[in-house]
Amino acid sequence: MSDISFELARNSLNEFAKTIEDCLVGSLPRPDGMEAQVIEAMRYALMAGGKRLRPFLVMQSASLFDVDLKLARRVAVAVEYIHTYSLIHDDLPAMDDDDMRRGKPSVHRQFDEATAILAGDALLTNAFEILADERTHEDAHVRCELITALAKAAGAIGMVGGQMIDLKAENQNLHEKQIKRMQQMKTGALIVFSCEAGAILAKVKDERRKALIGYAGDIGLAFQIIDDLLDVESSSDDIGKTAGKDARAGKATLVSLMGVKEAKQAAEAVIDDAINQLKLFDAKADILRSLALFVLHRAH
Amino acid sequence: MSDISFELARNSLNEFAKTIEDCLVGSLPRPDGMEAQVIEAMRYALMAGGKRLRPFLVMQSASLFDVDLKLARRVAVAVEYIHTYSLIHDDLPAMDDDDMRRGKPSVHRQFDEATAILAGDALLTNAFEILADERTHEDAHVRCELITALAKAAGAIGMVGGQMIDLKAENQNLHEKQIKRMQQMKTGALIVFSCEAGAILAKVKDERRKALIGYAGDIGLAFQIIDDLLDVESSSDDIGKTAGKDARAGKATLVSLMGVKEAKQAAEAVIDDAINQLKLFDAKADILRSLALFVLHRAH
Numbered sequence: 223m224s225d226i227s228f229e230l231a232r233n234s235l236n237e238f239a240k241t242i243e244d245c246l247v248g249s250l251p252r253p254d255g256m257e258a259q260v261i262e263a264m265r266y267a268l269m270a271g272g273k274r275l276r277p278f279l280v281m282q283s284a285s286l287f288d289v290d291l292k293l294a295r296r297v298a299v300a301v302e303y304i305h306t307y308s309l310i311h312d313d314l315p316a317m318d319d320d321d322m323r324r325g326k327p328s329v330h331r332q333f334d335e336a337t338a339i340l341a342g343d344a345l346l347t348n349a350f351e352i353l354a355d356e357r358t359h360e361d362a363h364v365r366c367e368l369i370t371a372l373a374k375a376a377g378a379i380g381m382v383g384g385q386m387i388d389l390k391a392e393n394q395n396l397h398e399k400q401i402k403r404m405q406q407m408k409t410g411a412l413i414v415f416s417c418e419a420g421a422i423l424a425k426v427k428d429e430r431r432k433a434l435i436g437y438a439g440d441i442g443l444a445f446q447i448i449d450d451l452l453d454v455e456s457s458s459d460d461i462g463k464t465a466g467k468d469a470r471a472g473k474a475t476l477v478s479l480m481g482v483k484e485a486k487q488a489a490e491a492v493i494d495d496a497i498n499q500l501k502l503f504d505a506k507a508d509i510l511r512s513l514a515l516f517v518l519h520r521a522h
Numbered sequence: 523m524s525d526i527s528f529e530l531a532r533n534s535l536n537e538f539a540k541t542i543e544d545c546l547v548g549s550l551p552r553p554d555g556m557e558a559q560v561i562e563a564m565r566y567a568l569m570a571g572g573k574r575l576r577p578f579l580v581m582q583s584a585s586l587f588d589v590d591l592k593l594a595r596r597v598a599v600a601v602e603y604i605h606t607y608s609l610i611h612d613d614l615p616a617m618d619d620d621d622m623r624r625g626k627p628s629v630h631r632q633f634d635e636a637t638a639i640l641a642g643d644a645l646l647t648n649a650f651e652i653l654a655d656e657r658t659h660e661d662a663h664v665r666c667e668l669i670t671a672l673a674k675a676a677g678a679i680g681m682v683g684g685q686m687i688d689l690k691a692e693n694q695n696l697h698e699k700q701i702k703r704m705q706q707m708k709t710g711a712l713i714v715f716s717c718e719a720g721a722i723l724a725k726v727k728d729e730r731r732k733a734l735i736g737y738a739g740d741i742g743l744a745f746q747i748i749d750d751l752l753d754v755e756s757s758s759d760d761i762g763k764t765a766g767k768d769a770r771a772g773k774a775t776l777v778s779l780m781g782v783k784e785a786k787q788a789a790e791a792v793i794d795d796a797i798n799q800l801k802l803f804d805a806k807a808d809i810l811r812s813l814a815l816f817v818l819h820r821a822h
Contacts (some may be wrong), residue, residue, distance in 0.1 A: 224607065250678075255703060257683030257689050261548075264678065311643060316635030335616030336689050339639065343611060343646065344678035351673035354666045362662035366654045369669060373651035378644035383557030389636050390556050403555060471751040 228519040238281065239274045242298060249299045249352060264340035267306045271324045275445075276301045276416040282510050283420025283434055286503055296358045297368060297419045300349040304376050305412060307345035310338050312385065313456075346376070359423060367422050367517035368405045375411035384408025393472040398479055402443065405476075410442035433499045437510065440496035444517050447489040450477040452520065493518045528819040538581065539574045540597060549599045549652060551644075563633045563641035567606045571624045575745075576601045576716040582810050583720025583734055586803055596658045597719045598669060600649040604676050605614035605712060607645035610638050612685065646676070659723060662689035667722050686709025693772040698779055702743065705776075710742035724781065733799045740796035744817050747789040750777040752820065793818045 246268045253261045277298030284294035313320040313328040314335060321331050330338035352358065353368045374380055384407030391404065417438035421431040454477055477485040496514040500507045545694050546568045577598030584594035613620040613628040614635060630638035652658065653668045674680055684707030691704065711793045717738035720730035754777055777785040794816040800807045 253679065253683070256700070257679065259690065260683060260686040261678055307643075310640055313634075314639065316630075316639060330616075336614075337686070339614065339616060340682050340686050340689075341613055343607075343642070344682040346643065346646055347673050347677040347682065350669055351677060354669040354673065356666070362666045365666050366656070366662045369650055369654040373647050373654065377647040377651060378561055379553065379557065382640050382644040382647065383553070383560060384562040386637070386640050387556040389640075390559065400556070407557070488547070490655040 226410075226508055226515065228512055228515040231509055231516040233517075234509050235273060235275070235278055235513075235516070238278050241274075242295070242302070243269060244275050245295050245299050248303060249296075249348075251348065251424075259333070259337055260340045260344055263329055263337045264345055265308075266332055267310050267329050267341060267345070268302065270326055274302065276305050276412060278513075279413065279416035279438070279510075280419045282513070283417045284423055285420070286430075286506050287420055287424030287426055288436075289420055289423045293357075293423055293470050294420065295357055296352055296355070297423065300352045300368075300372065300413065301416050301419070303345040303349035303352070304372065304381075307342040307349075308381055308385070308412075310342040310345070314338060317385070317389065348391060354416075361425075364422060364425065368419065371415050371418060375415040380407055380411040381409070384411070388473075391473055394474075396474045398476065401474060401476055401479070405443065405446045406439070409446055410439060413442040413445070414438040430502055433502050437496050437499040437514075440492045440499065441514055441517050444489045444492045444496065444514070447476050447485050447492070448517060448520050450475040451482065451485060451489075453477075454482065489518055513521050526808055526812050526815065528812055528816035531809055532819075534773045534809050535573060535575070535578055535813075535816070538578050539572075542574050542577050542595070542602070543569060545595050545599050546602060549596075549603075549648075551648065557569050558617040559633065559637055560640045560644055563637045564606075564645055565628055566608050566627050566632055567641060567645070568602065570626055574602065575809060576605050576712060578813075579701075579713065579716035579738070579810075582718045582813070583717045584723055585720070586730075586734075586806050586810075587720055587724030587726055593657075593659055593723055594720065596652055596655070597723065600652045600668075600672065601719070602804065603645040603649035603652070604672065604681075607642040607649075608676075608681055610642040610645070610683070614638060617685070617689065660777075661725075664725065667720065670716060671715050671722060674720055675715040680707055680711040684711070688773075691773055694774075696768070696774045698776065701774060701776055701779070705743060705746045709746055710739060713742040713745070714738040730802055733802050735803070737796050737799040737814075739818050740792045740799065741814055744789045744792045744796065747776050747785050747792075748817065748820050750775040751782065751785060751789075753777075754782065789818055 247265060250261055250265055280301055281291065281294050282297040284291065309323060310329045312318050313323055314330055320328055322328060324331070329341055333341075349372070350369055353372065354365055356362070356365075358368070359365050376382065384404050387404040388408055396404070414435055417434040418431060421427070421434055476488070480488060493514045497511050500511055547565060550561055550565055553666050565736045579592065580598040580601055581594050584591065590623070591598040609623060613623055614630055620628055622628060626632070628638075629641055633641075649672070650669055653664055653672065656662070656665070659665050676682065688708055696704070714735055717734040718731060721734055744757050759763070776788070780788060793814045797811050800811055
């Protein structure tokens with residue numbers, strides 16, 4: 223594996239981002255009247271850029287098992303709907319109160335708060351409509367398994383619960399275990415779903431599925447540590463959103479607990495583990511291996 | 523049918539409301555940490571009372587086809603989750619800005635805005651988790667059909683789209699057709715789903731399913747007309763929420779377009795039609811017939 227570099231994943235991600243955006247726009251409901259504004263807001267949020275990491279993970283995990291890419295693409299769109307809804311709601315004044323997202327006005331600044339709330343609600347709802355459609359998989363059991371896994375990852379003991387903890391954590395001294403649990407719920411669960419989706423689509427339940435879940439847990443944790451590092455070290459221009467917010471909000475992060483140097487070392491160790499999880503797979507998993515290095519590279 | 527009175531449905535609804543509340547509480551996720559607050563908010567909203575009309579319609583439509591009530595109850599819970607989430611988000615300051623709901627502080631007043639947004643998001647998400655579970659129906663096709671129908675009813679060209687139109691309708695003179703379309707999306711679609719759910723669970727696709735959809739469309743419309751009448755005629759104490767809001771917001775309603783007397787007559791005609799839709803069914807449908815009369819009775 224010594225010949226794998228982070229550039230493989232970076233280039234692959236960049237190329238993929240363009241193709242998935244066509245699918246995202248194509249999957250939107252067609253408005254027939256005055257409701258058009260909420261669909262415009264959904265489109266605005268979906269098209270605001272971003273790395274498209276979660277849909278990329280769906281496509282890569284599906285390709286490990288030779289799943290029809292047409293099916294995987296529908297799951298990738300559903301995951302990006304969920305991720306995008308969570309960003310819209312997180313940015314609201316009552317939540318993280320962020321006016322900027324990926325260098326552009328956030329949805330409630332571009333439209334208004336009510337439209338932002340509704341656009342998030344509609345993306346969340348329509349993600350499940352996409353998964354339940356028979357075009358996603360001919361086997362309805364598989365569709366139900368995808369829906370169950372995504373709902374658990376996104377719901378009250380997943381992403382929403384993690385956001386609840388994050389909001390309550392201001393000026394509380396969470397210890398490392400609590401912060402890791404929060405991160406696992408708030409961002410980790412959806413990354414795990416994205417990596418597991420390929421195995422669900424392929425009806426694979428063996429140790430390869432466990433390996434993908436382990437890999438996803440690792441890169442989710444590394445991703446969060448590096449986000450925290452960037453939040454401490456970067457200016458707002460570099461990361462396209464307001465920097466240094468966590469520190470100002472009095473939030474403990476793994477970086478504030480460990481210090482910058484130790485946090486970087488921890489991220490490196492976690493990324494080593496992520497790559498190690500993939501030893502069951504042949505060269506087909508090289509892009510996922512490279513992606514782990516790419517996650518780490520963002521901090522350098 | 524001359525011996526059917528609205529009291530049959532009223533008593534049946536009152537009795538049902540108690541039993542469904544146990545199911546609603548029992549279906550909540552079990553928190554394991556600091557996310558407990560969002561689940562408390564979900565519980566608070568679910569337990570705030572209300573007529574439980576939508577879950578009642580699920581149970582009644584299921585009983586027409588002798589569907590196992592255990593299955594129907596899960597669908598009833600999912601529908602009430604969706605309805606409750608929509609009330610939480612509608613009450614937010616950025617939306618209808620209502621401090622009171624069913625005579626109690628609305629969720630964002632009892633907790634805070636962020637918790638209210640998250641509790642709505644979690645109820646919406648977990649509704650689909652409930653439907654995708656194999657305990658809802660042994661046939662995964664049926665579960666996917668329920669999810670598709672509920673997502674369409676609740677999404678951007680259903681309930682969310684209707685709320686978008688409602689927000690944009692302030693100080694615009696919507697004509698009758700636009701108002702009816704808005705109502706059909708905002709509240710009608712979920713009532714139609716509730717009545718159709720019994721047929722979906724029983725895999726019935728014949729004219730009985732169409733009849734239930736027609737019945738649901740009628741009572742949904744009548745329900746909205748009567749809500750508008752109550753909004754004009756009642757005090758806040760009577761209806762448990764802030765009265766006269768529509769008029770103050772400059773919103774056209776069917777009542778403001780037709781006048782009180784004509785609106786009452788229109789509601790009566792629609793209810794006659796609702797009862798007429800049920801002629802395919804025997805005495806098992808008497809509670810649904812009585813319910814149509816009960817909807818009308820609220821205006822007297």
